[in-house]
Each structure stands twice: as C-alpha cells, then as structure tokens.
Amino acid sequence: MLRAVLAARSPACVHNGRYLYSSWTAHAQVNVRSSAPDNIVENSSQTGNHREQGPATAENLPAAVRRFVDAYRTHGHKTAAIDPLGLWIPMRDVPELDPLAYGLTKDVEVNGYLSLGQRTTLQNLTQALLHTYSSKISVEFEHMIHQEERQWFAQRFEQLMGEPIPAEVKKQVGKILLKTAVFDSFLANKFPTLKRYGGEGAEGNLVFVDEIIRLAFAGDYHDVIACMPHRGRLNVLTVNLGYDPSYMFRKISGKSEFPDDVKATGDVLSHLFTSTDLTAEDGKKLHFSLIPNPSHLEANNPVAVGKARGRQQSLQAGYYRRDQENDKKVLCVQIHGDASFTGQGIIAETFGFADLPHYSVGGSMHLITNNQVGFTTTTGRSSIYASDAAKINSCPVIHVNGESPEDIIRATKLGFEYRERFGKDVVIDLLCYRLHGHNEVDDPTMTQPVMYNAIKARKSVPVLYSEALRQEGQLTEEESRKVSEEYDGSLRQALSQLDQFKPKAHHLERQWSGLVQAGKTVSSWDTGFPIDALKFIGAKSVQIPDSFNIHPQLLKTHVKNRLRAMQEGTKLDWATAEALAMGTLLMQGFTVRVSGQDVGRGTFSHRHAALTDNHSNELYVPLNFMVDNQETHLEMCNSTLSEEAVLGFEYGMSIESPKRLVIWEAQFGDFFNGAQIIIDTYVTSGETKWLLQSGLVMLLPHGYDGAGPEHSSCRIERFLQQTDSSETTVDGDDVNFSFVNATTPAQYFHVLRRQMVRNFRKPLIMATPKTVLRLPAATSELLEMAPGTSFQPLLPDPSANTDTVEKVIFVSGKHYYTLDKIRQEEKKRNVALVRIEELCPFPTEAILKETRKYAKAKTFVWSQEEPRNMGAWTFVNPRFRNLVGVELKYAGPQELPAPAVAIGHVHQQQIQDTIKQTFE
Incomplete structure (x- = not known):
C-alpha cells in the first residue's frame, strides 16, 4: 500500500490520501498491455474474482442465447437504475429484452458465461444480465465502429462487474466522501450566503478523480491535465488535490489569492485552480494540473487538450506522429456539466481533435456531472442522454448512478483501460443531483418541485456509503468520526490563522522559471540575426529531396524567387520573412507551431511552408531539415474548420511551455469572432486573472479590397477596446497584449522573433496583409534583419x-x-x-x-x-x-x-x- 502526500501551494498544505497498488489497479496494466489476442480477456482470479476458471465470454454461446445477451449489451441501459432520485428511466418497456423474442422459455446452455455454469435457468441468466447491464451502472458501446473494440469493451465490463472492489479502496473512498461532506458543511455554516457551487449531490466527482489518481500512479503517468466547471470544483481542489484552503478563505474574505505585489485582478472563488505534485511513498511523482476555467461552460475543454498535447510533446522528440508511449505519460481529463455538454458547440469542435494529426492526445477521460438540471430547467436537450453528443466520435459511454461509489470506481477503471488500450476518448455519464439550486442562495423549488421533494427525502451520498461500509465492517463509526473531526479541525485552523497567511505566486515556476512579469516601460529587443545564417535558412526553407515531386508552378515561383531574393538580399516578401523568423527561432532552440485552416499552403497561397508531393500527397516541411538530427521542429497544423476550439487548443499549447512559439492564423481576419469566448476569457485576460503568461500569436488577415462585409476587417476596434492601455498614462510592456498592424516583411520578422526573445510572454494580435503579400512596394532587405535591428513601433x-x-x-x-x-x-x-x-x-x-x-x-x-x-x-x-x-x-x-x-x-x-x- 502507498500513502500519497500531496505537496501543493505551500509546505503547510499537506493532504494525505492512499493511492494503492492493489491487485485492482495492477490488473489494469496486465490486461491492457498484454500480448494476448484482442478477443480474449485474461484470467482475473488474481484480482479478487473468485471464479476458479477464466471468465467465459458470450462469443461461444448458442445462437439464441447469444442474441439475447447481445440485446442486453445493446439495450440494457434503457432500463438501468442510473438515476439516484428514481424519477427517470430511459424506457420502462423494451421489447428487445423479452427472452420470448428469441425463443427462450426454459433452461439454457451458457458454457460458464457470467459464472453461471454450463447450464442455468432462464431466470438466472436474465437476473445476471440485469445485474450486469441494467443495474446502477450500464454501458452504450454497440454504436462503436470497430468490432474489436466492442468485443473488448463488453468482455471487460462483464468481468469488472464480477470483481469486488478491494477493501482498501473502499475505505479510501469512504474517507474522501466524509471529507467532502465536512467541507461543504463547514462552508455552509461559516459562510451561509456564499455562492460556492458546492458538491452536495455530486460527490461522485471526487470518487472519479480519486480513482483517476490511483490509476495514473499505477500506470506510471507523468501528468494529469484536467478541466472542470464550477460545480464541486472547490471540493475537488481541497479534498482530492490538497489545495491549501487558506487561499480559498482569503478569497472569500475579499482579498486577492495572489501576493499584493503581483499585478493581477484575480478571478472568482469558483474559478480557482492548481498545479501540484502528488508524491507516493515509493517516490513516484504525478503532476496534476487543474487548469483555470471561465464562466463560459466547456470553454476550458480545448485548452486542457492543447495543454496536454503540449506536455506530451515536451516529453518526446518527435512532433509529427503520435508517440503512444508518451500519450500514456500524460492524461487529459475533462469534467463537464450535463446541460452544457449537450448545448455547447465547442463540445463537438473539441471532439473533432480526437484522431486529428497535430491535435490528438491519445484519448481523453470525460466525466459528465449530470445533475439533471441546467440552471433551473430540465428541458435543455432533445437527445435521450446528455452524453449522446459523444457518439459523434464513436465513443463508448458508461452511465452510472451517482449514489453508487463502487460503480463509479468500476466505470472509471473501465474507461481508463479502454483509453490506454485503444488511445481513444471515453465518456462517463454520472447521474446525480444538486442539493441546492443554481447556487446556495437560489430556491429551486419554484421550477423543480418534484425533483426537490425527492432530493429532500434522501440521505447524502457520504452518509449512505458510510453506513454501507459500517455494515460491511470496513469503516467503523469511530473511524468515520475521527476522519470528519480531523478534517474539520484542519479547516478551522486554516480559517483562524488567515490573518497570518501570506499567499505565494506560483506562476513562474518549473519550465517557466527565469521569466518575469513585464515592466512598466517599453523595452527594445535586438531581434536581428547574422546575414549568413539568414541566407542559409532562406535556402533551406525551399530545399527539397531529389525524390520529392514539387508542383511545377511552385518550383518556378516559390522556390526560384526565394533563392534569388536571398542571393541578392533584396525584395524579400512576407512569406520569406516569416520563414526566416521561424527558422532562426528553431536554430535558437525554440519550437514553432502554426495552426489554422490550410496554413501549410496559406489561405492566399503564399506560405508553402509545408509542401505536398505531386504524386504521393506526402507532406514535407523543409525547415525541419536544416541540419542533421535537428532537435527543434516547425509544426504546420492544418486544423478542423473550427475557430473557438482550435484557438482554445493553441492557447493551451502556449501556456504549457515558454519555449514554443504558437501561431494561430484565421482564414480571414473576421473569422476570429467564432472564437470570441476564448479571446475574451483566456487570450486577453488570462495573465491578469490567473498569472498565466502566453506568447500566443493570432494572425488575422485584414484589408479593404472590395471583398464585402465578411472578408475585410479583423475588427481592430474590438481588440483595442480589450487592451488595458491607458488614454492618459504612457504605456509600457505590461499591457495585456500587443496589437500590431505591420507594413513590411522585416517588421513581421522582428515582431515574431520578439515573442520569444523577450524575458516575458504576452499575446500578439496581428492584422496581417492579403493583397500586400505580393505587393512589390511591400518588400524588405536582408540588412533590415541584421544584428542590431529590431521591431519599430513607428516607421x-x-x-x-x-x-x-x-x-x-x-x-x-x-x-x-x-x-x-x-x-x-x-x-x-x-x-x-x-x-x-x-x-x-x-x-x-x-x-x-x-x-x-x-x-x-x-x-x-x-x-x-x-x-x-x-x-x-x-x-x-x-x-x-x-x-x-x-x-x-x-x-x-x-x-x-x-x-x-x-x-x-x-x-x-x-x-x-x-x-x-x-x-x-
């Protein structure tokens, strides 16, 4: 057994939790990484399953019995008892589950299936199938495209349903549930009018996160990158992740969560976040990042996926293919709300990254905190389940009753194993409820009288599970009392010592160490580069292998014109300046990522940084082959036709590492408005709210050339309105972002390089050209990029x-x-x-x-x-x-x-x- 010590924001913040390398977690590794055929689930007797022989599968059942079993695999979820309030069952009458439909009326041959022996009564088989597929946990997987995945999923689920949860894990979960109950009660008593968006009714969130941590430790994961909305967020932070409650109490008292000498406006209580190390007794490390969230629900999903992708790349050398081993080092976890999962289009946009080159993270673990009400209404969707949107990607869905912690553990384990084995997303639909209204001072009975009558009649999940553990002898009443009293005491102590508490800023640590907050004066940065090196990079930017079949038009224009310009040192166009900027940064040890719709070629067919073989369609990026064994890379990422999710993804990439220049280019400048939520809540305000620096570059083609309302303007006025530039005080580098409308390639070269050369990171918004890309008057000379030159804010x-x-x-x-x-x-x-x-x-x-x-x-x-x-x-x-x-x-x-x-x-x-x- 292991006792995990979570070292969070300060040495005084210590959270004890037990993350156990029991047979329960160890089996996941054996099963997932086994070389056994995919249609075989290994003997699980060592995991606590008391069957003497390996589990039989449904694949060798008599035809009629097999059809009956398949009916439960397909339709069993429709009658499952997944609603803890007992108010909702998807369908009460499902003809497909009638054994008479398959000619079954008496004893049936089952060949050991579900541990039922060779033959059993039809009633026994039906009860076993009901227990497996129509109890407090059920699954949807028959919509999945690949037979191999469907077969594995069914067999592993049936196996897990026959395995008991280890006693140590039960006890750990019982203690976590007791702590979250104490936490909610403490805040309710001390701050009765506080809008804290508590976790009462949705305590299953914490069970899920606890199991994720346990499985990540067992799987030797390096990082967990998670996003989560406001509901129950404080509970997860403090109980699961050891977040020092002093920061929370300081925030409640009206003070900043950051030191007074740090420039920041902060964010509301329910948006607090953490980046913390979990350390196990044997020295294993797991870094857990719960990223900031705005009030715009689900906007943090692509940010988490982008940050996870960035972290995976930081652990590997290659940037063009998924390294599945490193996918297994970083896990992306997305926690959603039910109404927002159904209603927000960013859900579908983010799912679009699942298997897309340059965007995939090898699958995410999704949890829908389904409290069955959106704000105050339950009429917020047309689909049967809140999780139905996930089927766009053929994701398996696991529905689970929020009052059944052990089934939540099974659901998490099943999803985790599926993600590890197949590298794909999986969704857990956690049906629960909300004890209070939209917040603690809201009265929900005006719109949900029936639901809240049912809620008032129920005991809480922590009470129910504590009683169950006492009956089993797993957690005595005295042990429960001690856990609750000790945790209540720790919260009381933190609150009583609040006047002496000194918050710390943790924004420039780990990979961000060495950077500073921008100053109040504008600094000039030498961004020039040696002429000989520029000529070398320029030539390499159009050098292709002899075997590569380049488009003949590109050979005549793109390649020859650039070589001529580099040789003469004059008439360098916009695309050449960009290639030189990116190439010089690669030579200095930075990586560069350019993302957007058709960015390899460029909307206006000007860039051609990624070339397509005219015969094979294979891509070639010349700047990645400037020298042998080049360690840094230019990643040209043709994205989905999305703005909001893609920009969120790129923002996530940018906040992961200061050594990566991340560029997002809109197809036309005004297309950014599809990403306005990401711009408002992350790009332009992320540093002042959360102290997260980002060097993200947004390229927005802008210019009036008769294109009409939608392809002319990048809405310069909107961005300038969002700056904290003063009308009466001279600006410094400390403005929240830069807005540039450059007119020469040399200026573009310098401003891109400035993003990485500075000792701080700020977003850069650029109104970039369209017709000017090829305008003879808009060219530059190499000397304008030589050492000693820099970007000029005024020409x-x-x-x-x-x-x-x-x-x-x-x-x-x-x-x-x-x-x-x-x-x-x-x-x-x-x-x-x-x-x-x-x-x-x-x-x-x-x-x-x-x-x-x-x-x-x-x-x-x-x-x-x-x-x-x-x-x-x-x-x-x-x-x-x-x-x-x-x-x-x-x-x-x-x-x-x-x-x-x-x-x-x-x-x-x-x-x-x-x-x-x-x-x-």
Whole structure:
C-alpha cells in the first residue's frame, strides 16, 4: 500500500490520501498491455474474482442465447437504475429484452458465461444480465465502429462487474466522501450566503478523480491535465488535490489569492485552480494540473487538450506522429456539466481533435456531472442522454448512478483501460443531483418541485456509503468520526490563522522559471540575426529531396524567387520573412507551431511552408531539415474548420511551455469572432486573472479590397477596446497584449522573433496583409534583419522634408500603400506619411519625437480605410490628444453597421472620398 502526500501551494498544505497498488489497479496494466489476442480477456482470479476458471465470454454461446445477451449489451441501459432520485428511466418497456423474442422459455446452455455454469435457468441468466447491464451502472458501446473494440469493451465490463472492489479502496473512498461532506458543511455554516457551487449531490466527482489518481500512479503517468466547471470544483481542489484552503478563505474574505505585489485582478472563488505534485511513498511523482476555467461552460475543454498535447510533446522528440508511449505519460481529463455538454458547440469542435494529426492526445477521460438540471430547467436537450453528443466520435459511454461509489470506481477503471488500450476518448455519464439550486442562495423549488421533494427525502451520498461500509465492517463509526473531526479541525485552523497567511505566486515556476512579469516601460529587443545564417535558412526553407515531386508552378515561383531574393538580399516578401523568423527561432532552440485552416499552403497561397508531393500527397516541411538530427521542429497544423476550439487548443499549447512559439492564423481576419469566448476569457485576460503568461500569436488577415462585409476587417476596434492601455498614462510592456498592424516583411520578422526573445510572454494580435503579400512596394532587405535591428513601433516617412511638410498623416497597415501611391503620383511633397506599426502598447514617445520634427506642420490627420466607428480611430484619437498633445482630423468612411460595403462602385467611391479627405 502507498500513502500519497500531496505537496501543493505551500509546505503547510499537506493532504494525505492512499493511492494503492492493489491487485485492482495492477490488473489494469496486465490486461491492457498484454500480448494476448484482442478477443480474449485474461484470467482475473488474481484480482479478487473468485471464479476458479477464466471468465467465459458470450462469443461461444448458442445462437439464441447469444442474441439475447447481445440485446442486453445493446439495450440494457434503457432500463438501468442510473438515476439516484428514481424519477427517470430511459424506457420502462423494451421489447428487445423479452427472452420470448428469441425463443427462450426454459433452461439454457451458457458454457460458464457470467459464472453461471454450463447450464442455468432462464431466470438466472436474465437476473445476471440485469445485474450486469441494467443495474446502477450500464454501458452504450454497440454504436462503436470497430468490432474489436466492442468485443473488448463488453468482455471487460462483464468481468469488472464480477470483481469486488478491494477493501482498501473502499475505505479510501469512504474517507474522501466524509471529507467532502465536512467541507461543504463547514462552508455552509461559516459562510451561509456564499455562492460556492458546492458538491452536495455530486460527490461522485471526487470518487472519479480519486480513482483517476490511483490509476495514473499505477500506470506510471507523468501528468494529469484536467478541466472542470464550477460545480464541486472547490471540493475537488481541497479534498482530492490538497489545495491549501487558506487561499480559498482569503478569497472569500475579499482579498486577492495572489501576493499584493503581483499585478493581477484575480478571478472568482469558483474559478480557482492548481498545479501540484502528488508524491507516493515509493517516490513516484504525478503532476496534476487543474487548469483555470471561465464562466463560459466547456470553454476550458480545448485548452486542457492543447495543454496536454503540449506536455506530451515536451516529453518526446518527435512532433509529427503520435508517440503512444508518451500519450500514456500524460492524461487529459475533462469534467463537464450535463446541460452544457449537450448545448455547447465547442463540445463537438473539441471532439473533432480526437484522431486529428497535430491535435490528438491519445484519448481523453470525460466525466459528465449530470445533475439533471441546467440552471433551473430540465428541458435543455432533445437527445435521450446528455452524453449522446459523444457518439459523434464513436465513443463508448458508461452511465452510472451517482449514489453508487463502487460503480463509479468500476466505470472509471473501465474507461481508463479502454483509453490506454485503444488511445481513444471515453465518456462517463454520472447521474446525480444538486442539493441546492443554481447556487446556495437560489430556491429551486419554484421550477423543480418534484425533483426537490425527492432530493429532500434522501440521505447524502457520504452518509449512505458510510453506513454501507459500517455494515460491511470496513469503516467503523469511530473511524468515520475521527476522519470528519480531523478534517474539520484542519479547516478551522486554516480559517483562524488567515490573518497570518501570506499567499505565494506560483506562476513562474518549473519550465517557466527565469521569466518575469513585464515592466512598466517599453523595452527594445535586438531581434536581428547574422546575414549568413539568414541566407542559409532562406535556402533551406525551399530545399527539397531529389525524390520529392514539387508542383511545377511552385518550383518556378516559390522556390526560384526565394533563392534569388536571398542571393541578392533584396525584395524579400512576407512569406520569406516569416520563414526566416521561424527558422532562426528553431536554430535558437525554440519550437514553432502554426495552426489554422490550410496554413501549410496559406489561405492566399503564399506560405508553402509545408509542401505536398505531386504524386504521393506526402507532406514535407523543409525547415525541419536544416541540419542533421535537428532537435527543434516547425509544426504546420492544418486544423478542423473550427475557430473557438482550435484557438482554445493553441492557447493551451502556449501556456504549457515558454519555449514554443504558437501561431494561430484565421482564414480571414473576421473569422476570429467564432472564437470570441476564448479571446475574451483566456487570450486577453488570462495573465491578469490567473498569472498565466502566453506568447500566443493570432494572425488575422485584414484589408479593404472590395471583398464585402465578411472578408475585410479583423475588427481592430474590438481588440483595442480589450487592451488595458491607458488614454492618459504612457504605456509600457505590461499591457495585456500587443496589437500590431505591420507594413513590411522585416517588421513581421522582428515582431515574431520578439515573442520569444523577450524575458516575458504576452499575446500578439496581428492584422496581417492579403493583397500586400505580393505587393512589390511591400518588400524588405536582408540588412533590415541584421544584428542590431529590431521591431519599430513607428516607421517615419523616409522621403519627407521636415522643413517643408505642412501636413502629417498618421496611418496604420495596408492603407499606407494606397496613400503613398497617390502621394507619389500627384507629387504631394508637403505631406508626410507616418506609419504606426504597433497600436498597443501605444508608441507615445516615438510619436512625440516624430511630431517634433515637423515644426511647420499645421494639420495632423488620421486616415483609415475602416468606417469611423471601427478601426483604430476611437483608440488613437484620445491618446493623441491626451498623451501627444495633438488634435487629429479624421479621414475615412463614415459610420457603418457592417464592416464593409458589398457594392463595387460604392466601395470605390469610399476609397476616393477617403483619399480626398486625407490630402485636401
């Protein structure tokens, strides 16, 4: 036996739990990793099953009996007693379960199946099948595509139903349930008006997590990455994971969960999280991360999957194929709510990663905390089960009664073994209830009178299981009292010493050590690179094996043009600058991941970082073969047609390691709005809420070229509205993210490299070009990327005569090239065009320096192609006035309800009007 000691946020926080290498857990390894044929389940007599011979299977039963058994395997769940309240049974009359339908009326031959001997009565067989498939646990698996999986699942489930739970495990679970009852009671008594979203009625969550930890220890796992909504979250944190309750009490008292000298706004009580080490007596380690969650239910699912994928990659050298051994080192656990699992589209989007290259994690363990009510209603779905959405991926589903802890253990073990064996997702539907309303001060009886009459009449799960263990002699009344009193005492002590408690920040530890929080001043970072190395990388970025059949058009344009540009050191386009940035980072020991829809080629057929063999369809990424035995890799990930889940996944990847540059590119800039929840709750606010740094880059193609409302704007105004940039105080690096609208490839090169070169991480949002990708005027020279060069938040006008300029036009992004062309054609020599390349942090000092150069300037103009109520105007105008002391004149389209017009001649008229306003 083992006693696990959970070292959590402080040395004083010690949680004792017993994670046991009993025959119960050890058998999982024997069974899952056995070399026996897949249609054989090994003899389990050593696991506590008292059958003298190996378990017989249904596969060798007489035909009629086999059909009867298959009926229970398929339909048994419809009559199962899985609702602890007894109010719901999917179907009470299931004709398929009538033995007469199969001609069975008397004794039947069963050949040892379910330990029934060679022959038995029909009644005995029926009772055995009812016990197995229609009791407080049942399964759905006949929808699974592969026969091998269905057969294994049925046999292993039938075997587990015949195996007793080890006494040590029962006792451990009994103690956990007693502790969670004490925890809920303590908070209810001390803070009666607190909205804590307690775990009463759903204590099975803790049984599930406890069994996951036990199985992970037994399976030599390195990490568990878990996500969970608010319901019962505090219980799991404190009871299962040893989270120091002092942080929780400090939060309840109205103080920050972080030290006072750390810049953070924090998050609400029910969103607290932890990243903690579990250590077993024999020295085994298991790191358990319960990631932060926003109030937007299920938004944390793809974040957890992305973080798990990132952790798996940190443990392996290869990035292009799933390393199944490392999949078994990191387990992703997703805990859901029933109404949200059915109602949120991100569920289906995240399931879409299950077997997708560059996104799969070798299966997740899912638990639906099915309290049978969504907010206050029970009419929240059309499907029979809350878990039906999981069938999109042919997942097995295990339904289990929340009042049967031992069946929850069986369900967890079965799912864990299935995931290990087949590398696929599995879903446990835990039917339970909610003791209180939506929160502890809500009255649910107004909308759920029948349900809450049934709830009030029931004893709690901890009480019921304690009574059962006492009857078995497993946990005496004195032992139960001692567990409860000791845990209550530890909570009382933590609360009484709250005034002396000093919180610690744990945000820059482990792989994040060495980084800092950004400062209040803007720093300049040398992001240049030696010219010879740049030429080497540029050549390698288009070098392919002799046996590779490249598309002939790419050979003429992409390859030859890049080689020529690298040789001459001029006319480097956007894609070349990007390849150089990524290649230099790879050479410096960073990994790079680019994700999105068709990013290998690029939406505008400009990137071609991943090449497709013209004969075999095989992919080749040249930057991964710059040197022999290259250790760092560029991962080009063509994603599903999803924004919200994919961006959440990439955010999860980015918070796992500061050594990985993670880039998400929208197909068009405005497509980010499908991911608005991830942007609002994670990308733009994750550091201030949770102290989680992220270097995520969002590339959003932007530019008005007549494409109409949906393919023109990346909604610059929305992002600028979300910055914590001040209108009256000069910005520093400590703004929550950078927003860049660069105009040259060299600027793009530098800003990508800056993401990794800095000693802190901040998200970068970029309005990237479309037509400018191939614009001859928008090219750079290698010298602009040489050592000593860096990203410039403002680009002065190189051709303006400061002594004669009367009008200074400020502009950002692609619109600069439109105006510059007109200026040259019409020879407007008294005008200066100044580009603001980085809108946030707002480059106050650079603008002040620039405006002082134009002593004779009488007019300062802000010109943009976006409508007046969009773009950067409402952001830059007050900052020019308050920080620079300059009154700007607006030049651009007037207010519109849509980002752009879709009538060609109106669009052209807008352009002409904007040009006229700008130069008049």
